[in-house]
Amino acid sequence: MSERRSGLFVTPGEKLGVIEEFTPGAGTYVKNGIIYSKIVGTALLDMLNKKVYVYPSTHPANVPRVGSIVLGQVTSVTNKLAVIRIFKIGRRRLSGFFTGALHISDVSRGYVETMYDVCKPGDIIRARVISLLNLTYHLSTNDKNLGVVYAFCSNCGTMLEKRKQRLSCLKCGKTEKRKVALDYGKGIR
Numbered sequence: 001m002s003e004r005r006s007g008l009f010v011t012p013g014e015k016l017g018v019i020e021e022f023t024p025g026a027g028t029y030v031k032n033g034i035i036y037s038k039i040v041g042t043a044l045l046d047m048l049n050k051k052v053y054v055y056p057s058t059h060p061a062n063v064p065r066v067g068s069i070v071l072g073q074v075t076s077v078t079n080k081l082a083v084i085r086i087f088k089i090g091r092r093r094l095s096g097f098f099t100g101a102l103h104i105s106d107v108s109r110g111y112v113e114t115m116y117d118v119c120k121p122g123d124i125i126r127a128r129v130i131s132l133l134n135l136t137y138h139l140s141t142n143d144k145n146l147g148v149v150y151a152f153c154s155n156c157g158t159m160l161e162k163r164k165q166r167l168s169c170l171k172c173g174k175t176e177k178r179k180v181a182l183d184y185g186k187g188i189r
């Protein structure tokens with residue numbers, strides 16, 4: 001895995017290699033023998049000296065900040081938390097990915113029983129960055145313009161259509177719940 005990562009865009013918390021292979025250099029940290037990127041930047045694996053570095057990104061504008069509106073794809077959902085792969089900040093598509101976490105308490109002002117009613121893996125979601133903690137961007141969808149913008153049927157994978165308060169699959173007839181953005185299904189902007 002390591003050689004292929006040289007010259008690639010990396011984000012905080014990305015695995016770069018193991019300490020048996022490489023000496024950790026600037027821009028990295030080690031946890032349980034695994035070397036990770038500490039910063040947003042470009043990974044360099046010096047095969048001759050067996051050293052790994054990360055050079056800071058030269059495009060700092062392409063990094064989420066507190067207050068940024070981001071777009072991402074839901075990768076996993078548990079009862080209280082959704083993990084989101086952020087691929088766009090504002091209107092800028094990223095050359096790499098950042099990991100975001102949406103906790104159930106940051107979904108909306110009202111009570112939310114379970115994250116399974118908010119989003120599902122594969123959905124495209126718009127959110128605001130509220131903090132950066134432990135190398136994870138913490139997100140909120142507490143606004144009518146924030147939430148799922150595209151959702152796919154968990155039964156057959158077809159894009160769900162918004163019908164009044166519900167999302168329906170026109171192919172298999174399943175209806176599903178999401179915390180949708182006001183412009184659900186109107187295109188990614």
Ligand SMILES: [Zn+2]
Pocket residue numbers: 153154155156157158169170171172173174
């Ligand atoms: Zn379906």
